Amino acid sequence: MYNKTIAELAQGLRSGEFSSVELTAAFLDRIKQHSGLNAYISVTEDLALQQAKAADARLANGDAELLTGIPIAQKDIFCTEGVKTTCGSLMLDNFIAPYNATVVEKFNHAGAVMLGKLNMDEFAMGSSNETSYYGAVKNPWNINTVPGGSSGGTAAAVAARLAVCATGTDTGGSIRQPAALCGITGLKPTYGRVSRYGMIAYASSLDQGGPMTRSAEDAAIMLQTMAGFDDKDSTSVDTQVPDYSAGLNNRLDGLKIGLPKEFFGEGLNSEVAATLETAIDEYRKLGAMVTEISMPTLKLAIPAYYVIAPAECSANLSRFDGVRFGYRCENPADLSDLYTRSRGEGFGKEVKRRILMGTYALSAGYYDAYYIKAQKIRRLISEDFKKALSEVDVIMGPVTPSTAFGIGEKIGNPIEMYLSDIYTIAINLAGVPAMSIPAGFAQGLPVGLQIIGNYFAEDRLLNIAHQYQQVTDWHQQAPTGF
Numbered sequence: 014m015y016n017k018t019i020a021e022l023a024q025g026l027r028s029g030e031f032s033s034v035e036l037t038a039a040f041l042d043r044i045k046q047h048s049g050l051n052a053y054i055s056v057t058e059d060l061a062l063q064q065a066k067a068a069d070a071r072l073a074n075g076d077a078e079l080l081t082g083i084p085i086a087q088k089d090i091f092c093t094e095g096v097k098t099t100c101g102s103l104m105l106d107n108f109i110a111p112y113n114a115t116v117v118e119k120f121n122h123a124g125a126v127m128l129g130k131l132n133m134d135e136f137a138m139g140s141s142n143e144t145s146y147y148g149a150v151k152n153p154w155n156i157n158t159v160p161g162g163s164s165g166g167t168a169a170a171v172a173a174r175l176a177v178c179a180t181g182t183d184t185g186g187s188i189r190q191p192a193a194l195c196g197i198t199g200l201k202p203t204y205g206r207v208s209r210y211g212m213i214a215y216a217s218s219l220d221q222g223g224p225m226t227r228s229a230e231d232a233a234i235m236l237q238t239m240a241g242f243d244d245k246d247s248t249s250v251d252t253q254v255p256d257y258s259a260g261l262n263n264r265l266d267g268l269k270i271g272l273p274k275e276f277f278g279e280g281l282n283s284e285v286a287a288t289l290e291t292a293i294d295e296y297r298k299l300g301a302m303v304t305e306i307s308m309p310t311l312k313l314a315i316p317a318y319y320v321i322a323p324a325e326c327s328a329n330l331s332r333f334d335g336v337r338f339g340y341r342c343e344n345p346a347d348l349s350d351l352y353t354r355s356r357g358e359g360f361g362k363e364v365k366r367r368i369l370m371g372t373y374a375l376s377a378g379y380y381d382a383y384y385i386k387a388q389k390i391r392r393l394i395s396e397d398f399k400k401a402l403s404e405v406d407v408i409m410g411p412v413t414p415s416t417a418f419g420i421g422e423k424i425g426n427p428i429e430m431y432l433s434d435i436y437t438i439a440i441n442l443a444g445v446p447a448m449s450i451p452a453g454f455a456q457g458l459p460v461g462l463q464i465i466g467n468y469f470a471e472d473r474l475l476n477i478a479h480q481y482q483q484v485t486d487w488h489q490q491a492p493t494g495f
């Protein structure tokens with residue numbers, strides 16, 4: 014039952030093989046059984062069973078959608094009315110949102126069942142899920158390694174079959190990187206494709222929500238529900254949402270794949286590189302033409318991102334002041350003490366580091382030297398992607414330089430941690446969509462292949478991922494014991 018796709022579960026619900034209440038109860042049991050992974054911050058058992066009951070009624074009435082009665086989970090960055098939304102921080106440990114994020118609203122409308130809220134790096138800042146106030150998440154493939162971040166709870170839960178599928182968000186790789194390290198499928202849509210309303214902001218010009226699933230087929234179904242214009246989000250784009258499942262079976266003959274040489278050079282683990290080569294060979298067999306390309310600005314992505322993202326985060330996180338909502342220190346002496354101690358105690362170390370870096374980069378004396386310079390680099394990177402994607406249909410490459418690293422291995426060295434985002438960050442700066450799909454194993458741990466497409470070409474990416482998943486079974490493999 015836990016290994017079934019959304020379509021198979023929908024079929025089971027309709028044929029009466031099981032009810033949504035039974036399915037939901039089975040997942041809730043599994044969540045309890047594997048609580049050691051620390052994938053969930055909150056398990057919303059009563060709400061889930063209530064939603065499952067309502068879904069069963071809808072199924073009986075014949076007005077159900079594909080996701081009706083399917084147990085899913087939300088990254089704890091999406092506001093959920095009446096349910097605690099922490100963003101992985103002590104700052105929001107007592108925050109109960111008064112409204113639902115648009116994405117949550119859409120899943121509710123589709124009749125999906127929410128099992129709970131998933132663990133994440135604090136305010137989505139991190140690449141290992143070790144910065145969460147609620148503790149590190151464990152990678153089900155090897156519990157001594159990280160699941161990746163910041164959507165680490167989502168990746169671990171989907172890989173360990175503790176939810177059929179779940180949401181993630183990606184500012185610089187937080188959907189793709191944990192998807193790669195946990196052996197699941199993750200899609201970061203084009204900036205503006207999925208509403209950010211009610212998704213707690215980290216770096217607003219980069220943040221984008223998307224699906225994390227076992228297969229591309231399931232990702233198409235999830236994205237169908239998530240995507241679309243939202244007048245509550247001024248950066249959401251008003252273009253038609255295609256039928257993401259319709260083109261999954263299109264053939265790939267003549268598909269032009271570009272491999273940037275900058276992606277395959279120094280720094281990429283050799284076993285990961287060999288695994289990716291085998292995956293790309295599979296695409297050749299499917300009829301694709303593979304050429305080497307060059308994207309010289311890729312190497313500038315990390316420095317540009319680590320100015321822009323902290324700059325935006327320092328502005329976004331100024332709202333957490335101990336006054337309006339969130340954590341407030343005990344017995345403040347005066348207003349200044351209230352601000353200082355509430356923020357000092359409420360935020361973790363990495364978040365404070367980002368606020369400091371961002372405030373510095375935005376300060377009067379350094380604005381031009383850092384922030385404006387980073388914005389100029391961002392433009393060059395976008396131009397590089399536009400040029401490359403006018404010559405090839407998609408770009409492929411690694412998602413991460415290595416497989417999952419050990420818990421504790423990089424947390425003391427921020428630069429090394431930031432370098433683990435080297436293959437994902439440029440995509441957010443350009444705003445294009447990209448996926449990570451399971452492409453094999455190295456040292457016994459999952460390897461992800463990244464597929465990057467043109468603006469709003471999510472349907473094409475899903476098609477390309479699905480075709481690979483028809484001739485390989487990496488995406489169906491489960492970690493031992495799960």
Ligand code: GLN
Nearest residue numbers: 137138139184185186187
């Ligand atoms: N690891 C990157 C960071 O720490 C990306 C995080 C994300 O995509 N939310 O900023």
